[in-house]
Amino acid sequence: MRVTAPGTPLLSVRDLSVSFRTEAGLVRAVRSVSYDVAPGEVLGIVGESGSGKSVSSLAVMNLLPGHAEVTGSARLNGQELIGQSDDALSAVRGSRIAMVFQDPLSALTPVYTVGDQIAEAILVHETVSRGEAMRRAVDLLHTVGIPNAAQRATAFPHEFSGGMRQRVMIAMAIANRPSLIIADEPTTALDVTIQAQILDVLQTARRMTGAAIVLITHDLGVIAGIADRVSVMYAGTIVETGSVDDVFYRPRMPYTLGLLGSIPRADAGERQPLTPIEGTPPSLINLPTGCPFVPRCPMAQDICRREEPGLLPIAGREPADTQRAACHFKDDIEQRQLTSRDIFPAPLPSSDAVRSVPREQRQQMLVVQDLVKSYPQMKGAVLRRKVGEVRAVDGVSFDIREGETLGLVGESGCGKTTTIMEILNLGRPASGHIAVLGHDTARMSGAEKFGIRRDLQVVFQDPMASLDPRLPIGEILAEPLRAHGVAPERVSARVRELLTLVGLRAEHVNRYPAAFSGGQRQRIGIARALALEPKILVLDEPVSALDVSVRAGVINLLERLRDQLGLSYLFVAHDLAVVRHIGNRVAVMYLGRIIESGDVDEVFDRPAHPYTQALLSAIPLPDPHKERARVRIVLKGDLPSPANPPSGCRFRTRCQKFANELTEPQRQRCIDESPALLPRTGSPDHLDACHWATAVEVL
Amino acid sequence: MAAFLLRRLVYLLCLVVVSTSVAYLLAATQLRPRARYEGRNPPPPVAVVDARLDELNMNDKVPVLTRYRRWGAGLLRGDLGRTIDNQPVNAEIGRRMWVSLRLVVVGAVVGTLLGVAAGAYGAVKQYQLADRVLTVSSFVILSIPAVVLGVLFKNAGIGLNNALGFKLLYTTGELTPGMDPWSAAGLVNRFAHLVLPSLVLIVIAVAFYGRYQRNAMLDVLGSDFLRTARAKGLRRSQALIKHGLRTALIPMATFFAYEFALLFVGATFTERLFGWHGMGEYFVESVTKNDINSVAGVTLFVGVLVLIAGFLSDLAYAALDPRVRV
Ligand code: SF4
Numbered sequence A: 001m002r003v004t005a006p007g008t009p010l011l012s013v014r015d016l017s018v019s020f021r022t023e024a025g026l027v028r029a030v031r032s033v034s035y036d037v038a039p040g041e042v043l044g045i046v047g048e049s050g051s052g053k054s055v056s057s058l059a060v061m062n063l064l065p066g067h068a069e070v071t072g073s074a075r076l077n078g079q080e081l082i083g084q085s086d087d088a089l090s091a092v093r094g095s096r097i098a099m100v101f102q103d104p105l106s107a108l109t110p111v112y113t114v115g116d117q118i119a120e121a122i123l124v125h126e127t128v129s130r131g132e133a134m135r136r137a138v139d140l141l142h143t144v145g146i147p148n149a150a151q152r153a154t155a156f157p158h159e160f161s162g163g164m165r166q167r168v169m170i171a172m173a174i175a176n177r178p179s180l181i182i183a184d185e186p187t188t189a190l191d192v193t194i195q196a197q198i199l200d201v202l203q204t205a206r207r208m209t210g211a212a213i214v215l216i217t218h219d220l221g222v223i224a225g226i227a228d229r230v231s232v233m234y235a236g237t238i239v240e241t242g243s244v245d246d247v248f249y250r251p252r253m254p255y256t257l258g259l260l261g262s263i264p265r266a267d268a269g270e271r272q273p274l275t276p277i278e279g280t281p282p283s284l285i286n287l288p289t290g291c292p293f294v295p296r297c298p299m300a301q302d303i304c305r306r307e308e309p310g311l312l313p314i315a316g317r318e319p320a321d322t323q324r325a326a327c328h329f330k331d332d333i334e335q336r337q338l339t340s341r342d343i344f345p346a347p348l349p350s351s352d353a354v355r356s357v358p359r360e361q362r363q364q365m366l367v368v369q370d371l372v373k374s375y376p377q378m379k380g381a382v383l384r385r386k387v388g389e390v391r392a393v394d395g396v397s398f399d400i401r402e403g404e405t406l407g408l409v410g411e412s413g414c415g416k417t418t419t420i421m422e423i424l425n426l427g428r429p430a431s432g433h434i435a436v437l438g439h440d441t442a443r444m445s446g447a448e449k450f451g452i453r454r455d456l457q458v459v460f461q462d463p464m465a466s467l468d469p470r471l472p473i474g475e476i477l478a479e480p481l482r483a484h485g486v487a488p489e490r491v492s493a494r495v496r497e498l499l500t501l502v503g504l505r506a507e508h509v510n511r512y513p514a515a516f517s518g519g520q521r522q523r524i525g526i527a528r529a530l531a532l533e534p535k536i537l538v539l540d541e542p543v544s545a546l547d548v549s550v551r552a553g554v555i556n557l558l559e560r561l562r563d564q565l566g567l568s569y570l571f572v573a574h575d576l577a578v579v580r581h582i583g584n585r586v587a588v589m590y591l592g593r594i595i596e597s598g599d600v601d602e603v604f605d606r607p608a609h610p611y612t613q614a615l616l617s618a619i620p621l622p623d624p625h626k627e628r629a630r631v632r633i634v635l636k637g638d639l640p641s642p643a644n645p646p647s648g649c650r651f652r653t654r655c656q657k658f659a660n661e662l663t664e665p666q667r668q669r670c671i672d673e674s675p676a677l678l679p680r681t682g683s684p685d686h687l688d689a690c691h692w693a694t695a696v697e698v699l
Numbered sequence B: 001m002a003a004f005l006l007r008r009l010v011y012l013l014c015l016v017v018v019s020t021s022v023a024y025l026l027a028a029t030q031l032r033p034r035a036r037y038e039g040r041n042p043p044p045p046v047a048v049v050d051a052r053l054d055e056l057n058m059n060d061k062v063p064v065l066t067r068y069r070r071w072g073a074g075l076l077r078g079d080l081g082r083t084i085d086n087q088p089v090n091a092e093i094g095r096r097m098w099v100s101l102r103l104v105v106v107g108a109v110v111g112t113l114l115g116v117a118a119g120a121y122g123a124v125k126q127y128q129l130a131d132r133v134l135t136v137s138s139f140v141i142l143s144i145p146a147v148v149l150g151v152l153f154k155n156a157g158i159g160l161n162n163a164l165g166f167k168l169l170y171t172t173g174e175l176t177p178g179m180d181p182w183s184a185a186g187l188v189n190r191f192a193h194l195v196l197p198s199l200v201l202i203v204i205a206v207a208f209y210g211r212y213q214r215n216a217m218l219d220v221l222g223s224d225f226l227r228t229a230r231a232k233g234l235r236r237s238q239a240l241i242k243h244g245l246r247t248a249l250i251p252m253a254t255f256f257a258y259e260f261a262l263l264f265v266g267a268t269f270t271e272r273l274f275g276w277h278g279m280g281e282y283f284v285e286s287v288t289k290n291d292i293n294s295v296a297g298v299t300l301f302v303g304v305l306v307l308i309a310g311f312l313s314d315l316a317y318a319a320l321d322p323r324v325r326v
């Protein structure tokens, strides 16, 4: 153990600035950032992409590319790190400060075994034999929860799942018992149940080593549960900092307020409109003077344009109070106790006139019945032969009625994307039926399909990939209109109408997609889908590629459009909070089957299937008190291969109920008999596929 | 793994068979060995020419498929037929391939190693002076035709000899006639013959491989795993060599193997300029002489080389990259 005098920070960063010279000009990625990390504490750094949150930590480790210019100071136990030679710093890296990176596939060297890579971390800092280092590597793998550690140590990174690779990264980070672990978006690319596992491992690692953690993330929920303190970064600088409770419950900088108000909550019973922050973060080249948040801040005054506010204490607080905010009006916000809804104009709650008609009396827009989609599994490079079948979708049924949103949720590999691709195909499914507006797709002629395509449109996840970069947006929007024979003189007026409808400026018709930000491009994607006045929109992860602050705007837009135009949505997402917010009904998928479905509030408040319960329990809530009090259900292991699903109930290999609660005869039934999707909890509309379903509250 | 390599071998064998057959059929239909006799003064009687061409299996009056069958039958016995000068093709290739090997092996090996080093160095020093110098000089070298480059080196060698007043470097052939090739003096003499043509090959190889290696290395330099290696505590140079170079070499392995195979006949200009009677020269000569069997023989030779190279590169790939070992 390294001894540190009480109150002395472990890491002390002062006036850290980073800039990159690029062809477009000087990018000031980090501007005068100062913070302390005390021994053993967890500091969360939140920010959107481009806020400088990762760059500032990489600068401390001197891991930025050579052309980065770093100034300021970062002291680890009093020892200066900035400006040190690579030799001197390499003695610190991995031994006293360790890092865990995002995307563990590319972060591990593909050509060495994971055991070798962990052993290497030990060998660079200690003189031990290779055998000893290897033995310790196996122990570490065991510690981070990798089964059969000794055998798995000889496997290569590509033979591990994403979650397992991240465990390897953590094992590597704690190999030399560092006093500080910097975790840069450690769970971002992972599914929510895997994220819960990894956060768990990170906590274990912290308990074992006593290390302080700097947790960098864009997800406020992840921080709420484990951080002691939080710093919020915007445009390269810290705009608010303080204890987790202060920042989450008493934010005093409008950006933080907006951010907190813009996140949909999985636990929100009555639906509040989200408060979107209009606009996008500023470019870090030639940043104008003044507060960088000015263009997006409804409270901005003249002084904000003239002077950049410092990160200062809030007037009238105790002297020991650690909260600081960078806003000229922070004291005003404090005195008047302003909330995000006071500052940011939230849209009026939309009318659900359509949905006030009882569900059974509304028209069925889309019906899917026992849908099956399988892929042949091939083997051999020259002479390919079929060795089996993967049932990516295995007997899925649901319906969507007029004016409602069905959220189709599940983790990667559950079959939700295959399901919507089958629907969009408008073909004859291998087994089962699809009916769009009452027309069975198996019996449709080519002309009918063409007509139905007008009514069934799609919005994809990545707005850039789905817009042709060589066409101005006016052309992009005119294309479907012309293809469906809209009179040429109507086209241009309709294009303008569409742009206004999705909240873009009609003057921008001649701009190219590259000129728009991510959120705006997604609006263009939505406008294109709406061009032909469809009745059903299939939305494939429409907001998951967007930054938190722009996400809310797009969600609100989708809600408004649905209610204004009477649309029905099939909303595919892995983010359950978004689905709770926008969905009316929800269907949860696991390994190609729907395992629970029903009214959104019913399913979220009283989930009956153990998988739904685990899924909901894994969602981090942006609410520190709730988050600390929660007991998580952490699922074991990874998704089994869909080529070889478990017998009986497909969830049984990971089911916490199966493992902990059931008696032997009960378990036998899970193994032998596949549970059907039935109402088991009293409400006729709430279906689940678990023999032993009991509704529980987890949020 | 063994199954994977076996499959690759079968696949490559098929390729060789197809490419050689195509080459034979093309040569047999496009080249006109008869012209060699018709051009004589006085032209020999047609019957004599026919008999002569029949003997060589090059008579254009015989259907091409019949000739192909006969050639193929010989091939199965390991006989590549006879050249237009009535010499066995086997013996010709057997002699010349060693000449080529002696010529290109030093140039190719040294050139590859230096090229990898130069490329990796340029990538590490991206946009700095060293990298710019390397980039500009490779482009200059690659834009000069190989003949011109050869002449430049040859003249430089002659200039050096004149300045020294004695013959340090030789510019023609691989051994001064009359010397015992295996005595010490003979080996030194061989070396003095080899320097100039090797330099030509090395310079071209460094310029060429250096470009590719630089790009492969740049991809790796920006990679996350290199950053992880440094975050563990490896110094920049350690991380680069241990984690970067090996990964950057993977895509290059294939490239090197094939290039080396093609160099055997590709070094034509260098061979002719420095008077080495190797495979490149043979190929050019056999085309100008309308020598069908020689053209087909050389093509087969290159095909087999490419086969071996392909197989070796698969082995190298499997050794370097665990992801293909299934
Ligand atoms: S300083 Fe002005 S612009 Fe900046 S956040 Fe405060 S009120 Fe808004």
Ligand code: SF4
Binding pocket: A609, A610, A611, A649, A650, A651, A652, A653, A655, A656, A657, A658, A670, A675, A689, A690, A691, A692, A693
């Ligand atoms: S059927 Fe059995 S294994 Fe499946 S979810 Fe229910 S309790 Fe778990």
